[in-house]
Amino acid sequence: MKKSLLAVAGLVMLPATAFASGPEMGLSEPEVMAPAPAPAAAPGLIFTLRAGLGAGPEYFGSDTLKAGPDFAFSLNYLRLPGSMALGNADPSAVAYGFAPRGSFRIVQKRSADDYAELTGLEDVDLSVEIGMGLGYTAENFEAFGDLRYGAIGHHSWVGELGANLIMRPNDKLTLKVGPRVLAADSGYANTYFGVTADESTASGGDLAAYDAKGGAMSVGMELGMTYALTEDWGIDGAVRWDQYVGGAKDSPIVAQGSDTQTTLRIGLTRRFTLNF
Numbered sequence: 001m002k003k004s005l006l007a008v009a010g011l012v013m014l015p016a017t018a019f020a021s022g023p024e025m026g027l028s029e030p031e032v033m034a035p036a037p038a039p040a041a042a043p044g045l046i047f048t049l050r051a052g053l054g055a056g057p058e059y060f061g062s063d064t065l066k067a068g069p070d071f072a073f074s075l076n077y078l079r080l081p082g083s084m085a086l087g088n089a090d091p092s093a094v095a096y097g098f099a100p101r102g103s104f105r106i107v108q109k110r111s112a113d114d115y116a117e118l119t120g121l122e123d124v125d126l127s128v129e130i131g132m133g134l135g136y137t138a139e140n141f142e143a144f145g146d147l148r149y150g151a152i153g154h155h156s157w158v159g160e161l162g163a164n165l166i167m168r169p170n171d172k173l174t175l176k177v178g179p180r181v182l183a184a185d186s187g188y189a190n191t192y193f194g195v196t197a198d199e200s201t202a203s204g205g206d207l208a209a210y211d212a213k214g215g216a217m218s219v220g221m222e223l224g225m226t227y228a229l230t231e232d233w234g235i236d237g238a239v240r241w242d243q244y245v246g247g248a249k250d251s252p253i254v255a256q257g258s259d260t261q262t263t264l265r266i267g268l269t270r271r272f273t274l275n276f
Contacts, residue, residue, distance in 0.1 A: 043089055044276040046077035050236050052267015059110045059118075060192045061244070061251060063258035070265045075102055091231050091271060098136050103146035103160070105129040107153065110192075117256055120203030124191060127153025133160075140166045142176075156187035162222070176224040180240065186214035186247075193217075193251035207256070213247035218261070226269075237266035 054070030057063075077087035088095050110124040131148030143163040150156050164178035189212035200209040220242035227235040244251075244259045 043077065043273045044079045045274040046075075046087070046089060046091075046271065048074045048076055048269050048271045050074075050267045050269045052236075052265060054263065054265035054267075056263035057258075057261050058115070059108075060248070060261075061254035061257040061259075062115075065262065070267055072267075073104065076271065094137065094139075096137050096139070098134060101133045101135045101144065101146070103129075103131040103133045103148050105148060105158075107150075107192075117206075118253070120201070120207060121195070121199050121253075125153050129158055131158075142166060150188070154188055154191045156185050156191065158182070158184045158188055164222075164224075172228045174226045176222075178222065180218075180220045180222055180242070181216060182218045182242070183216045184214055186212065189214050189217065189247045193248045193253055195252055207252045210250070210252050212251055215246045217246065217248040218242040218244050220261075232271040234269040234271075235266070236269045237264075239264045 050070070050072040052070050053067060055065045055067040058066045075087065076091075077085065077089045079085045086100070105128075107127040107129070109126040110118070110121075112118040112121045112123060127150045129148035130151050131146055133144055133146030135144040136142060141164070144161070146160045148158045148160075150158070160183070161181045162178060164176040167175040169175070192212075193210070194212040195203075195207045195210045197209045200207055220240060222238055222240040224238035225236070229235065240263045242261045242263075243249075244254055244261070248254060249259050
């Protein structure tokens with residue numbers, strides 16, 4: 001009887017895990033639920049800067065290319081007060097359908113003293129064009145229409161239409177190719193392609209007086225490429241060919257130069273994210 005009681009006491013003193021046939025059978029500490037992490041605040045502003053080298057005609061109608069620095073800015077995302085936002089904060093996201101877009105261009109100054117063939121013409125100051133547009137994006141196609149105003153410089157209206165066929169050989173490389181049309185009012189046309197009577201006289205008759213009409217200025221094609229190095233860094237390049245038409249093609253400035261223009265650029269891009 002004494003031995004039986006000792007055996008029972010020994011059995012009671014064994015740890016509970018001695019009877020466990022698997023993990024689910026053992027005793028464990030009660031689980032404590034950790035608080036859910038607070039959702040990350042959406043960024044306030046995301047934009048991309050491009051810096052590199054470019055080459056293009058020395059002036060509209062020139063038959064000589066000139067190399068120089070190339071810069072560009074694009075807005076990816078902007079959080080507005082309330083629940084409004086423009087763009088997408090996800091760098092890999094592609095927004096399909098219609099969307100507004102900004103448009104910006106700088107036209108370098110033209111000085112007659114720098115080119116013998118422009119003797120007699122008035123200098124043209126640097127111009128900064130600012131405007132808006134509407135774009136449409138599908139999986140393998142995109143199109144856009146932009147309207148800009150020369151807020152600094154020529155103080156005229158410029159419009160541009162374009163479309164692209166989009167090819168993605170892999171998840172890093174994107175190729176785009178498509179047509180372009182540039183149109184402008186008569187103020188723009190005369191600023192860059194017109195010749196006044198006084199300018200014609202000052203040129204010694206080498207440049208006939210010419211009143212440039214507004215409308216389509218050029219038609220062309222552009223081939224572009226982007227390559228993603230990382231989520232924030234990339235390479236961006238393009239080659240564009242344009243043919244002057246209408247009031248631009250008939251200009252004596254173009255006649256003594258070239259009615260076809262080639263521009264190219266390549267540079268690094270950097271995506272910036274600001275939280276506020």
